Amino acid sequence: MATGTTAPASLSELQSSYDALTARGLKLDLTRGKPSLAQLDLSGALLDLPLSVEHTAADGTDVRNYGGSDGLPEMRAIFGDLLGIPVEQLLALGNASLNVMHDVIVHALLHGVPGTAGSDKTIPWRDEQIAFLCPSPGYDRHFAITEHLGIRMIPLPYLDGGRLDLVAIAEHLKDPSVRGMWLVPLYANPGGQIVTVEEAQALVSLPAAPDFRIFWDNAYAVHHLTSDEKPAIDVLGLAAAAGTPDRPLVFASTSKITQAGAGVSFFGASPANIAWYRLHASVQTIGPDKVNQLRHARFLESADGVRAHMRKHRELLAPKFATVERILAERLTGHATWTTPLGGYFVTLTAPHGTATRAVELAKAAGIAVTPAGAAFPYSEDPDDALIRIAPSFPSLDDLEAAIDGLCSCVLLAEADAAEK
Ligand code: PLP
Numbered sequence: 395m396a397t398g399t400t401a402p403a404s405l406s407e408l409q410s411s412y413d414a415l416t417a418r419g420l421k422l423d424l425t426r427g428k429p430s431l432a433q434l435d436l437s438g439a440l441l442d443l444p445l446s447v448e449h450t451a452a453d454g455t456d457v458r459n460y461g462g463s464d465g466l467p468e469m470r471a472i473f474g475d476l477l478g479i480p481v482e483q484l485l486a487l488g489n490a491s492l493n494v495m496h497d498v499i500v501h502a503l504l505h506g507v508p509g510t511a512g513s514d515k516t517i518p519w520r521d522e523q524i525a526f527l528c529p530s531p532g533y534d535r536h537f538a539i540t541e542h543l544g545i546r547m548i549p550l551p552y553l554d555g556g557r558l559d560l561v562a563i564a565e566h567l568k569d570p571s572v573r574g575m576w577l578v579p580l581y582a583n584p585g586g587q588i589v590t591v592e593e594a595q596a597l598v599s600l601p602a603a604p605d606f607r608i609f610w611d612n613a614y615a616v617h618h619l620t621s622d623e624k625p626a627i628d629v630l631g632l633a634a635a636a637g638t639p640d641r642p643l644v645f646a647s648t649s650k651i652t653q654a655g656a657g658v659s660f661f662g663a664s665p666a667n668i669a670w671y672r673l674h675a676s677v678q679t680i681g682p683d684k685v686n687q688l689r690h691a692r693f694l695e696s697a698d699g700v701r702a703h704m705r706k707h708r709e710l711l712a713p714k715f716a717t718v719e720r721i722l723a724e725r726l727t728g729h730a731t732w733t734t735p736l737g738g739y740f741v742t743l744t745a746p747h748g749t750a751t752r753a754v755e756l757a758k759a760a761g762i763a764v765t766p767a768g769a770a771f772p773y774s775e776d777p778d779d780a781l782i783r784i785a786p787s788f789p790s791l792d793d794l795e796a797a798i799d800g801l802c803s804c805v806l807l808a809e810a811d812a813a814e815k
Contacts (some may be wrong), residue, residue: 405814407805410775412756420761421659422797427583427739427785429654429707437652437705440693453814454746457684463675465682468492468691469658475697476616477629477646479662485671487682491647491659494589496539498573498643498661501674503543507605508640508666519545519573519604524635527566527575529558531770531781533583536576536611540772547772548572558588560596567602581614584783588736597640598633605640607749612646614738616704619712622702622736632664640665650707650739651700658682658690703793714786715741718763718798725802729809732784734793743772743782743801749808750779756804762797 405413422457424648441611449457450468465486474481486495499519501507506516525546528537540547548566566572575597579589589597597608615626616692629642640663648657694700715734718741724733732743745753750767757764764782770773782803786794 405810416760424765428788457688462683466687478626484662487659491645524573528772534769570603584740586735599636610644618737721798741784746809747778753804753808
């Protein structure tokens with residue numbers, strides 16, 4: 395239970411409550427946005443579906459055999475509805491969208507992407523030192539891909555209120571080496587930001603290199619924490635209307651809908667990009683796991699089936715986010731600020747500048763694992779050393795309370811330590 399107070403405490407008081415915390419021998423984990431066991435159980439029936447008897451998809455495909463590299467039409471239809479993408483522009487693929495993002499970048503590096511509208515010229519990205527815009531804080535695994543593949547990353551701080559800095563983006567896009575931009579349009583990891591239709595409109599309209607691509611990772615498209623279930627922005631439609639149909643590449647998956655890492659991923663794009671992807675993917679694989687796709691189609695049934703299923707996730711997740719909010723307010727008001735996300739999987743805590751690394755170290759030593767400080771920034775460099783990412787989904791409510799309360803003690807001790815120096 396949260397026991398703290400916002401009244402100032404001395405360094406020695408904070409140190410002794412921290413010593414008491416470490417003496418408890420906790421072993422708690424707030425590192426990754428993983429569904430809890432109760433969330434996974436919501437999809438337990440996936441594993442019981444009798445596909446040994448019924449293994450034919452709606453178009454007559456026997457899912458046990460090779461082929462069907464676009465994925466099952468029924469899965470494409472369900473997620474086309476949810477993502478606002480015509481079925482012919484949406485592929486249902488393998489078990490993880492991150493894998494698709496990685497491969498798309500590798501294909502672009504090796505072969506280039508379709509060029510300016512009206513031209514089929516492609517220039518491999520590896521022919522020059524290209525760069526990606528990285529709204530920050532952002533998803534550490536996005537940044538890991540670009541760093542690993544030798545792509546320069548340009549941090550792009552969000553403005554107050556979570557708005558994208560369109561002026562800075564326009565300025566960066568004048569540099570033709572900028573070929574990509576990471577973006578989580580709804581409930582961003584980890585800051586919870588939500589891209590508006592006006593921002594999306596600007597992003598597809600700004601002058602940029604003809605082969606500039608927005609990696610529109612709609613990982614949290616249906617992961618609402620409130621009853622305000624925002625529809626997906628039709629970014630492909632906006633881009634087509636703006637004359638830049640090839641600019642957005644849309645990614646999504648069922649990882650946090652059914653089973654994390656054992657679901658179905660999606661890739662949506664313009665007809666030219668889809669043809670391009672098919673060409674390269676056809677060399678890489680004979681097709682995705684259609685057995686798993688059929689299982690998902692039978693289990694989820696329809697877009698409304700997914701929406702109803704996600705409300706069950708919300709019932710499990712919302713109390714956890716409320717608990718985090720309550721304890722942070724009790725313990726850290728006046729010391730730190732934090733987000734109150736409307737969806738997605740994370741809360742970000744902004745500790746006093748220069749203290750996040752120390753607070754995370756203290757937490758680790760007390761048995762509370764949080765994502766390493768800095769991880770949400772390109773090259774793991776948080777310019778303020780202030781941001782701590784909290785992933786409340788996995789632990790039980792009791793464990794979560796203990797972990798957040800303990801983390802608050804670490805933030806306060808790190809702050810007091812820094813003030814002494
Ligand atoms: N994209 C974002 C923004 C995420 O937060 C995550 C997981 O945390 C993923 C992608 C991973 O998706 P997948 O399991 O489909 O690879």
